[in-house]
Amino acid sequence: MLQHTHVPPRPALVRSLIRLLYCRRDLLLENLALRQQLAVLKARNPRPGLPAPDKLFWLLARRFWTGWRKALLVVTPETVVRWHRAGFRLYWTWLSRHQVRLGRKRVSKEVRDLIFQMIAENPTWGAPRIHGELQMLGFEMSERTVSRWIQQAPRNPEPAKRWLTFLRNHRAALAAMDFFTVPTFTFGVLYCFFVIAHDRRRILHFNVTRNPTSSWVIQQLRETFPYESAHRHLIFDRDAKFDWEVVAAVTAIGAKPTRTAFNSPWQNGVAERWVGSCRWDLLDHVIALNERHLKRLLAEYIRYYHEDRPHLGLGKETPDRRTARKQWGSERVVSRSRLGGLHHRYDLAA
Numbered sequence: 033m034l035q036h037t038h039v040p041p042r043p044a045l046v047r048s049l050i051r052l053l054y055c056r057r058d059l060l061l062e063n064l065a066l067r068q069q070l071a072v073l074k075a076r077n078p079r080p081g082l083p084a085p086d087k088l089f090w091l092l093a094r095r096f097w098t099g100w101r102k103a104l105l106v107v108t109p110e111t112v113v114r115w116h117r118a119g120f121r122l123y124w125t126w127l128s129r130h131q132v133r134l135g136r137k138r139v140s141k142e143v144r145d146l147i148f149q150m151i152a153e154n155p156t157w158g159a160p161r162i163h164g165e166l167q168m169l170g171f172e173m174s175e176r177t178v179s180r181w182i183q184q185a186p187r188n189p190e191p192a193k194r195w196l197t198f199l200r201n202h203r204a205a206l207a208a209m210d211f212f213t214v215p216t217f218t219f220g221v222l223y224c225f226f227v228i229a230h231d232r233r234r235i236l237h238f239n240v241t242r243n244p245t246s247s248w249v250i251q252q253l254r255e256t257f258p259y260e261s262a263h264r265h266l267i268f269d270r271d272a273k274f275d276w277e278v279v280a281a282v283t284a285i286g287a288k289p290t291r292t293a294f295n296s297p298w299q300n301g302v303a304e305r306w307v308g309s310c311r312w313d314l315l316d317h318v319i320a321l322n323e324r325h326l327k328r329l330l331a332e333y334i335r336y337y338h339e340d341r342p343h344l345g346l347g348k349e350t351p352d353r354r355t356a357r358k359q360w361g362s363e364r365v366v367s368r369s370r371l372g373g374l375h376h377r378y379d380l381a382a
Contacts, residue, residue, distance in 0.1 A: 065093065091116055143171055144181055151185045158182075205264035206230035207287070208303040209253075211244065211271060212310075217321045224330065225249065227256045229263065230302050232351040233343055235334045240327045244273050250281040260286040267292065267300050305345075309337070317374055329371075336370045340377040 068089060094116065143166070150162050159179035166173065209227045216222055226238040237256035241248060266287040268274050274291075282289040292299035314333045320326040342348040349356075363380040370377055 061093075091119065139173065139177060139181065143173070147178060147181045148185045151182060203230040206267065206302075207236065207261070207263040207265070208267040208300050210268060210300060210303040210307065211273065212307045214315055214320050214326055216326075217319050222320060222323060222326055224326070225252055226303075226306070227252075227266075228303055228306055233302065233306065233345060234338060234351045235306070238330055238334065240323050240330070242323065246273055246275045246277045249273055249278050253278075253281050253285060257285045257287075263287055265290045267303070269297070269300060270294060309341075313337075313341075313375065314371060332371055336375060336377075340370060340375070 094113075146166070147162060150157060150165060154161075159175055159182055162182070163173075163175040163178045166178065207227060207229050209225070212224050214222045214224060220242070222240050222242060223244045224238065224240050225244065227236040228234065229236055237252060239252055239255075264287065266282050267290045268278075269292045279289045297304050310330075310333060313336075314329060318329060320329065338351045339354060340350065342350060342354075366379050366381045368377045368379060
């Protein structure tokens with residue numbers, strides 16, 4: 033028969049000591065956190081701000097104490113996290129500005145200018161040739177670095193100038209035709225046809241119709257060029273009205289039909305620019321009643337366009353070469369109304 037051994041119970045003092053030692057760390061940290069917040073609350077400011085040492089205290093508490101959230105009374109845990117992220121950004125900003133840069137050396141301005149000079153003086157050279165020349169001069173850099181600087185080299189304006197000169201010399205051989213629509217007072221649509229010369233931006237012919245067809249377009253071309261065309265190329269888009277019969281008529285008058293690409297109005301930029309000017313100067317300010325009314329308005333605008341309106345593309349001259357005074361004296365300036373007062377021309381009184 034087993035005998036039951038009686039174990040005396042632990043004294044209450046021992047149990048209290050164990051509990052005190054077990055919870056003493058958390059109690060001390062909690063008391064410290066509460067005392068710190070009470071010190072902040074004693075300030076006279078109704079909304080006290082935490083100085084930098086107090087923020088640093090809570091950042092360290094967040095780092096070393098898992099129960100820091102329970103002791104917060106003055107600020108929210110999200111605020112402490114925001115402080116930590118702000119400190120993180122400041123730390124890495126300082127570190128990135130003061131640390132020693134590693135990697136390859138930066139290319140100096142003198143070397144960059146030398147690369148740009150080689151590109152300008154030798155347009156056919158590539159990165160390997162320029163890299164070889166730099167090595168001969170004692171510069172140490174990779175061919176890939178040279179290639180990157182070649183892509184950033186300033187463009188030589190001379191090729192663009194040569195093309196501009198080429199186009200200017202051939203403008204006299206270019207003409208263009210196109211349509212644009214105008215709504216009427218009765219909610220109808222009128223089609224305006226025009227032919228424009230590239231050299232002086234002159235309107236060679238225009239007309240208005242409600243039903244444009246290829247036969248009607250051919251008749252307009254005959255009126256524009258009663259004999260052979262003085263222009264080598266006639267530019268137009270891929271409108272269905274410009275069918276093979278129109279192409280044959282253009283060839284018959286001695287011009288070469290030149291179609292633009294699909295959805296590329298910029299290839300007929302002179303014609304498109306005139307349509308924009310006509311709308312901005314006239315059609316956006318009037319309502320066409322019928323064909324006769326619109327034709328009269330366009331005739332007046334074309335006369336104003338040729339004789340009075342300066343053009344940026346012509347060096348601020350007019351297509352009819354309006355004479356300009358070299359110097360203004362004491363003459364009186366006279367204002368002449370154009371297009372019913374939409375625009376004016378200014379001359380010196382005789």
